[in-house]
Amino acid sequence: MRHTAHAALACILISAPALAQSSTGGTLAPPRSPRNANYTITARLDPATRTITGSEMIAWRNITQKPATTLQFHLYWNAWKNTRSTFMREQALGGFGGDVIRRADEWARMDVTTVTVGGADRSASRRFVTPDDDNANDETVMEVPLASPIGPGATATITVAWTAHVPRTFARTGAVGNFFFIAQWFPKLGVLQDEGWNCHQFHAGTEFFSDYGVYDVSLTAPAGWPVGATGVERERRDEGNQTVHRFYQEDVHDFAWTTSPDYIVHTARFEHPTLPPVEMRLLLQPEHGRQADRHFDATRTTLKYYGEWFGPYPYGHITIVDPAFQSGAGGMEYPTLFTAGTRWLAPPRVTTPEGVTVHEAGHQFWYGIVGNNEFEDAWMDEGVNTFSTARAIAQVYEPNFLALRYFGGFVPWVIRDIALSRESEGNRLTGYRHDARSDTPSTPSFRYFPSTGGSITYNKTALWLNTLERWRGWPTLQRIMATHFARWQFRHPKPDDFFRTASEVAGQDLTPFFDEVYRSSNVFDYGIAELKSVREGDLYHTTVVVRRYGEARWPDFIRVRIDFKDHQVAELQRWEDADRWKAYVYDGPAPAISAQVDPNRVLLLDTNYTNNSKTLAPKGGAAATKWASQWVVWLQDCLLSWAALA
Numbered sequence: 001m002r003h004t005a006h007a008a009l010a011c012i013l014i015s016a017p018a019l020a021q022s023s024t025g026g027t028l029a030p031p032r033s034p035r036n037a038n039y040t041i042t043a044r045l046d047p048a049t050r051t052i053t054g055s056e057m058i059a060w061r062n063i064t065q066k067p068a069t070t071l072q073f074h075l076y077w078n079a080w081k082n083t084r085s086t087f088m089r090e091q092a093l094g095g096f097g098g099d100v101i102r103r104a105d106e107w108a109r110m111d112v113t114t115v116t117v118g119g120a121d122r123s124a125s126r127r128f129v130t131p132d133d134d135n136a137n138d139e140t141v142m143e144v145p146l147a148s149p150i151g152p153g154a155t156a157t158i159t160v161a162w163t164a165h166v167p168r169t170f171a172r173t174g175a176v177g178n179f180f181f182i183a184q185w186f187p188k189l190g191v192l193q194d195e196g197w198n199c200h201q202f203h204a205g206t207e208f209f210s211d212y213g214v215y216d217v218s219l220t221a222p223a224g225w226p227v228g229a230t231g232v233e234r235e236r237r238d239e240g241n242q243t244v245h246r247f248y249q250e251d252v253h254d255f256a257w258t259t260s261p262d263y264i265v266h267t268a269r270f271e272h273p274t275l276p277p278v279e280m281r282l283l284l285q286p287e288h289g290r291q292a293d294r295h296f297d298a299t300r301t302t303l304k305y306y307g308e309w310f311g312p313y314p315y316g317h318i319t320i321v322d323p324a325f326q327s328g329a330g331g332m333e334y335p336t337l338f339t340a341g342t343r344w345l346a347p348p349r350v351t352t353p354e355g356v357t358v359h360e361a362g363h364q365f366w367y368g369i370v371g372n373n374e375f376e377d378a379w380m381d382e383g384v385n386t387f388s389t390a391r392a393i394a395q396v397y398e399p400n401f402l403a404l405r406y407f408g409g410f411v412p413w414v415i416r417d418i419a420l421s422r423e424s425e426g427n428r429l430t431g432y433r434h435d436a437r438s439d440t441p442s443t444p445s446f447r448y449f450p451s452t453g454g455s456i457t458y459n460k461t462a463l464w465l466n467t468l469e470r471w472r473g474w475p476t477l478q479r480i481m482a483t484h485f486a487r488w489q490f491r492h493p494k495p496d497d498f499f500r501t502a503s504e505v506a507g508q509d510l511t512p513f514f515d516e517v518y519r520s521s522n523v524f525d526y527g528i529a530e531l532k533s534v535r536e537g538d539l540y541h542t543t544v545v546v547r548r549y550g551e552a553r554w555p556d557f558i559r560v561r562i563d564f565k566d567h568q569v570a571e572l573q574r575w576e577d578a579d580r581w582k583a584y585v586y587d588g589p590a591p592a593i594s595a596q597v598d599p600n601r602v603l604l605l606d607t608n609y610t611n612n613s614k615t616l617a618p619k620g621g622a623a624a625t626k627w628a629s630q631w632v633v634w635l636q637d638c639l640l641s642w643a644a645l646a
């Protein structure tokens, strides 16, 4: 179905101070998650000084088998305190991240003033720890030793008071002019596991991890400034020239918010025959007034296809934020809220902004509902979501005809996204083929090389998932993903959980495949090394040599096809996958025209398509590469150059 950019106006401009509507009101019954980390937060934003003053009460339950003797908190904003943090050092190592020449008040900080546990003041015992490296200057993890352990199943009431300085935007968080996007902004507990706290420092290349709970957050902002946040606004009251907005949401693992006097609020509704309705709220920049329907339509695409394929979106409401121009806040996901792309000046046929919106909305499923550890296993949300985005986009938007013709319809939109990835803050053009050996996917994601990790996390994962689809079929892959979603929603899956489900649902041990694509940095590269057809009497003697140039071994039959001048076609026998080459010989009435390995393009991870086939020229029999046209190589470089997104 062709996407229409300016369909009938479905949005309503809210001029009265109406509260956001939702069929769930922020509640989910029965509880979907363990709800072991529940935050009641009060915070006040002073836009003039760019200061947030906050206090929080955390009702925390130890759901592990071991007593907790300490607490560990993320203080993410301290990553942007100066250039000595691990985050900033990694950005410098990767050669991205933009300018570090900033005025003093354009940096961030998060200063904890008091911590109490069970009513006892533990402020004096707090200290910074660095579980991931030896950087004594990193202040993104705070540890608080406990006076007495919190046993398995026991609950603690923790209070933290803090002040924070809002930076000029770093990593999609901060302020530009009077646009505020406030994320990773409160002291947040790590995840206690039986092995201890999983509370990584803030890294340049990876994101976040936290437990599910209930968020009840009261935000004070200037009167008249629309506020968007995780959850549903349940109360609003004026206090002089300020307004207090109370947002509430159950069964989420994070909370982000935004405010600006410039936002124009639109609303629309997602409806579907079998999926629950979703109220959509859009905070739009005034200059993008005509783009509301594109945001809503792209969000509907995600809610529909992800809902049908994986499982329903349960929250009943979603907030879409159109960030201010050059705010650097575009393309990021938070529970029930995400930021769309900023490049809406593109003409309607160019699907890039829709791609960003579908992708970020898609994180509600892969990240929000299925809550993997983004520090360690970033592919489980980013890679899975990149694949899902591509598939959803291909259902709705006009496919790029070149991509469709040669790759069977996959990733049509990414070609256009090269521009996006070049222009986005801190990102250079990357791609799987370029970075294929840069890291082994099973390495914890935060240890990937900062500037090439995105190719592994996003691109390689999406390519092996698409390879799996082409190999085992979409019905099987869809059942794998839906089963994984059902088993791990509102929980924290690990990679082996996905792999086990995949083999179980496929009815086949897929371990050899995952060994190659996940547990190694080997690359696939099959090719036709030689093609000859020589006349011998009445017959033509045809020789084909197929080679495995890469270290990776495809765990199944690699197809090889030979086309003859008399329109006969030969398919070669089983490839012995331990071998580096195999020669095939045919004697027949006609000469060969061409030979191709993997003619149906099942193995999308093949890092070099130019050697996949050879064609015999009409005269002389000299072999030429059929797929060597420049644009194919270019297109492959573009495939899933998606690392600009979060």
Ligand SMILES: [Zn+2]
Residues within 6 Å of the ligand: 359, 363, 381, 382, 385, 645, 646
């Ligand atoms: Zn993403």
